[in-house]
Amino acid sequence: IVHFNISDGEDVRDYDKVKRRMQGCETVIHLAAACKGRVDSIENPEEYFSTNVLGTFNVLKSAVENKVKKVIFATTAHALTPKTPYDLSKANAEQWLSLFNKLYGIKTYALRFYHVYGEGEKRGVVSTFIKRIKEEKNLEVFGNGNQTYDFIHVEDIANIIKMFVDNDYPVKESFDIGTGKQTSINDLIKIIAKE
DSSP states (O other), X not given: OOOOOGGGTOOTTOHHHHHHHTTTOSEEEEOOOOOSOHHHHHHOHHHHIIIIIIHHHHHHHHHHHTTOXXXXXXEEGGGGSOOSHHHHHHXXXXXXXXXXXXXXXXXXXXXXXXXXXXXXXXXXXXXXXXHHHHTTOOOOOSTTSOOEEOEEEHHHHHHHHHHHHHSOOOOOSOEEESOSXXXXXXXXXXXXXXO
């Protein structure tokens, strides 16, 4: 297993380093992304383009050069209808995956994650609500709270990624990854308050 971690100062935009670190790999799990938030992407679109689009291109080109068999890419459900530079960068990266699959035969899997929560989450609604409830602070709810989302735990995401590592599924444009169960914001608050 080879780790290439942005938090360790490594940069997916550095093609030569990505290519060197990928030598001898059969499968690449590409989770690197600029993802400080959709609002941040509006304020800093260049960072999202360079990291999420050019960085993904570097991963794909390096994979071809190193004869990697499979690239598994973390994307977002928001790529379906882009409204921010973050969304668009992920949608564009998905297109590069599809093109590299068609041109070079590398197996590419774009996994569109829905609302992921769990250990390490810093800005999501689940972690925000947990923190504010523990601190006995008021919660800010937009609308009436009846809007629903498909929340999926990070451990489930890890297990699904492992399934794609261990199995050769037919390649298609993208895979929607969620639980299939909708939870309203109001119900989410009740669940967290009981814990």
